[in-house]
Every structure is written in C-alpha cells, then in structure tokens.
Amino acid sequence: xxxxxxxxxxxxxxxxxxxxxxxxxxxxxxxxxxxxxxxxxxxxxxxxxxxxxxxxxxxxxxxxxxxxxxxxxxxxxxxxxxxxxxxxxxxxxxxxxxxxxxxxxxxxxxxxxx
Amino acid sequence: xxxxxxxxxxxxxxxxxxxxxxxxxxxxxxxxxxxxxxxxxxxxxxxxxxxxxxxxxxxxxxxxxxxxxxxxxxxxxxxxxxxxxxxxxxxxxxxxxxxxxxxxxxxxxxxxxxx
Numbered sequence: 001x002x003x004x005x006x007x008x009x010x011x012x013x014x015x016x017x018x019x020x021x022x023x024x025x026x027x028x029x030x031x032x033x034x035x036x037x038x039x040x041x042x043x044x045x046x047x048x049x050x051x052x053x054x055x056x057x058x059x060x061x062x063x064x065x066x067x068x069x070x071x072x073x074x075x076x077x078x079x080x081x082x083x084x085x086x087x088x089x090x091x092x093x094x095x096x097x098x099x100x101x102x103x104x105x106x107x108x109x110x111x112x113x114x
Numbered sequence: 115x116x117x118x119x120x121x122x123x124x125x126x127x128x129x130x131x132x133x134x135x136x137x138x139x140x141x142x143x144x145x146x147x148x149x150x151x152x153x154x155x156x157x158x159x160x161x162x163x164x165x166x167x168x169x170x171x172x173x174x175x176x177x178x179x180x181x182x183x184x185x186x187x188x189x190x191x192x193x194x195x196x197x198x199x200x201x202x203x204x205x206x207x208x209x210x211x212x213x214x215x216x217x218x219x220x221x222x223x224x225x226x227x228x229x
Contacts, residue, residue: 006156036218043117044205044220090157100145101170102218106156 002027002095006105013081014113021076021108023065023091030096033074035065036104039087047089050074061085083114116140118221120206126227127196135191135224139208146189147209147218148181152202160204163189196228 007022025031035047048059055067065076074091091105119138127133139146148160159173163183174180178196183189193200203225207218 043222044207044218046217049217092157098170100147100162100164101159101172102147103159104149104157 002031002093002098002101002103004091004093004103004105006089006091006108008108009106010109010111012111012113015083016080017112019076019078019081019085019110021089021091021110023074023076023105025072025074025091025093025103027072027093027095027098032094033065033067034092034094034102035059035063035074035076036090036092037087038090044090047076081110081112083112086110086112118206118208118219120204120221120224122224123222124225124227126229128229129198130195132192132194133196133226135193135204135226137189137191137206137208137221139187139189139206140219141187143208143210143219144186145209145211146183147207148189148191149205149207150202151205151223157205160191193226196226198228201226201228 003026005024033050036044037047038044047063048057050057050067058064063078065074067074088107088109090107092102094102121136146163149157151157161168161171161181165186166183178194181191203223205223207220209218
C-alpha cells in the first residue's frame with residue numbers, strides 16, 4: 001500500500017531563511033505528487049503538483065518542489081520565507097493503480113518568526 | 115455554490131449516538147472525497163466517490179462508518195454508535211475529474227467531538 005512520510009512535524013524559521021520540507025513516499029508505480037497548504041483558519045489548498053515532465057515544479061508564492069524518482073522524494077523548497085508562509089504543509093501522493101485515492105502525509109507545521 | 119460546503123461546522127455528541135455529516139461539492143464536480151484529520155495524524159483517506167458510486171471505500175475505519183452520494187452531488191457520511199476515538203475534523207473535497215489527478219477543493223470541515 002502506498003504511504004507518505006513527512007519527516008518534520010514542526011519547523012520554526014526566521015523571515016528570509018530558506019525552507020526545505022521533506023517528503024518521501026512508498027509506491028512502486030507511476031505517481032502524481034502534490035503539496036497542499038492550510039493557512040490558519042483557511043481551507044486546504046493546492047500549492048503545486050507534479051504529473052510528468054520536468055521534475056522541478058514551481059508553484060504559487062515562490063514555492064517549488066523537486067521529484068527525485070530514485071529517492072522516492074518530493075521535497076518542498078522556498079529560498080526566502082515570509083511571516084505569511086506560516087501554515088501547515090501536506091505532501092500527498094496518488095499512485096497510477098490507486099484510482100482516486102490521494103494519500104496525505106502527517107503534515108508539517110511551519111512557523112515563521114517576523 | 116462557490117466552494118465545497120460542509121455542515122454542521124461543529125458537532126458535539128454523546129458516545130453511542132449516530133451522527134450525519136453533510137457535504138455539498140462544487141457544482142459539476144464528479145469526484146468527491148472524505149478525509150479525517152486528527153491531531154498529529156495528518157489526513158486519513160476514508161472514501162472516494164465518482165458520481166454516485168464509491169470505487170474505493172477502503173479507508174472506512176469500521177462498519178460503523180458509511181457514506182452515500184445522491185444525484186452526483188450531495189454526500190452524507192454517517193457514523194453509527196459513535197466512540198470517543200471518532201473525534202476529529204471530517205473534511206470533504208471535490209474535483210472535476212477524479213482519478214486523473216485534478217486539483218482537490220476542500221471544505222472547511224466538520225469538527226466532531228464525542229463525549
């Protein structure tokens with residue numbers, strides 16, 4: 001069965017620091033990969049997604065993620081975080097034989113200090 | 115409507131009672147998902163609908179949980195004989211095409227508290 005692991009439960013950074021949130025998945029076939037974000041008091045929303053092609057994917061608000069197939073990873077990065085990036089971030093995977101099932105990781109809470 | 119709507123937003127119930135949670139997806143979205151979000155547990159997949167049928171209900175934790183979708187629109191998640199471990203936020207999401215991998219739009223969830 002597919003699963004998703006996010007290594008960091010809570011990350012605290014100062015503004016302008018660089019961010020990298022880890023995400024590893026277990027699934028042997030072709031995958032679609034996603035990062036969702038939940039800002040305080042708001043709905044979950046899509047940050048970026050990878051389906052195929054260039055493994056470096058750019059999303060909204062300056063975020064990017066790189067799919068490394070050999071490492072089963074899809075880490076999220078941002079060169080310089082802002083206070084407004086404070087949120088919970090979820091990595092998610094959909095396997096090619098899993099129908100509509102989108103499996104989420106446990107989430108990483110990011111706190112950015114002004 | 116403009117977004118995915120869930121009701122009630124909060125539900126407090128006593129152990130052993132049945133509860134019904136409702137989800138109104140975005141109009142025209144064929145796929146509908148239920149997830150459960152518990153503290154420190156991330157989002158746990160419960161069930162997925164394509165139209166009115168549920169090709170994947172593998173995430174339902176026990177036979178106390180059931181869900182239906184009528185008219186390709188509204189869905190109801192029912193929990194019978196609630197237990198304290200059922201306390202969580204129940205999230206509904208919808209998407210245009212489902213398995214193809216379209217973006218999911220989430221509702222704000224129902225916070226269920228079982229006393």
